Amino acid sequence: MRRWPLEAGVTARLAGDSKHPMAEFIQADRTRDTVFDVDAERLARVYAQAGLAAAGDVAAQETVVTDLERIAEEALKRNPKFAEVLASGLISEEEKVGILDRVFGGRVAPTTLTLLKVMGRHGRLGLVRDVARAARGLWLTRAGRIPVELETAYPLDPALEQEVLRSFAHVLGADPIVTARVNPELIAGFVIRVGDSVYDGSVRTQLEHTRHAMINRAVEAIQRRPEQFFSMNSKA
Numbered sequence: 001m002r003r004w005p006l007e008a009g010v011t012a013r014l015a016g017d018s019k020h021p022m023a024e025f026i027q028a029d030r031t032r033d034t035v036f037d038v039d040a041e042r043l044a045r046v047y048a049q050a051g052l053a054a055a056g057d058v059a060a061q062e063t064v065v066t067d068l069e070r071i072a073e074e075a076l077k078r079n080p081k082f083a084e085v086l087a088s089g090l091i092s093e094e095e096k097v098g099i100l101d102r103v104f105g106g107r108v109a110p111t112t113l114t115l116l117k118v119m120g121r122h123g124r125l126g127l128v129r130d131v132a133r134a135a136r137g138l139w140l141t142r143a144g145r146i147p148v149e150l151e152t153a154y155p156l157d158p159a160l161e162q163e164v165l166r167s168f169a170h171v172l173g174a175d176p177i178v179t180a181r182v183n184p185e186l187i188a189g190f191v192i193r194v195g196d197s198v199y200d201g202s203v204r205t206q207l208e209h210t211r212h213a214m215i216n217r218a219v220e221a222i223q224r225r226p227e228q229f230f231s232m233n234s235k236a
Contacts, residue, residue: 043124044127044131052135052142058142067108096120101117147177148177149191153183
């Protein structure tokens with residue numbers, strides 16, 4: 001297996017190596033600089049994909065994911081001034097890379113540090129939280145574990161929660177990682193989110209659909225026979 005270089009200055013070499021797992025987002029950011037700026041979520045996913053590919057196996061990928069989440073939570077969220085420094089346009093990209101070396105060198109996996117440096121050189125350190133979130137989702141999928149968000153009007157009892165888990169596992173053909181939360185505004189029923197797919201079985205939504213259907217039927221009736229509608233109103 002070919003081992004990719006991880007030392008400082010890797011960006012310059014990666015840009016010319018189309019086979020390197022990280023070359024994809026180097027090219028993606030160059031496209032942004034010369035053509036247009038893609039949205040943050042999409043770009044974060046590209047960085048996450050390339051970082052995980054460079055890590056290698058699933059276990060090494062999990063290390064990168066954990067590193068990114070710790071950095072996003074412990075280093076950036078809890079230290080907003082540090083986050084401001086990394087996102088500042090007043091500090092050069094190379095200075096930021098030096099800061100990354102001093103702060104995270106030896107504390108995170110080499111692949112994680114390289115990913116941060118590449119993001120730093122392209123002015124994308126403001127996306128660390130987004131990249132961490134995207135990397136977690138990608139890793140779960142590759143590990144056969146699919147994140148599922150379950151929103152219910154009332155808390156689920158343990159027996160019902162286990163039944164839901166078994167049902168998801170059967171339907172998805174994978175091990176679901178369910179995040180459940182209670183939203184009383186649903187009235188009853190539930191909302192399920194799996195990736196970009198949403199199934200809304202809440203009473204609130206059903207009532208909203210009914211209301212829209214009634215309005216649409218009224219509008220259609222007026223459009224079909226406007227003279228009848230206006231004559232009825234003139235008599236009132």
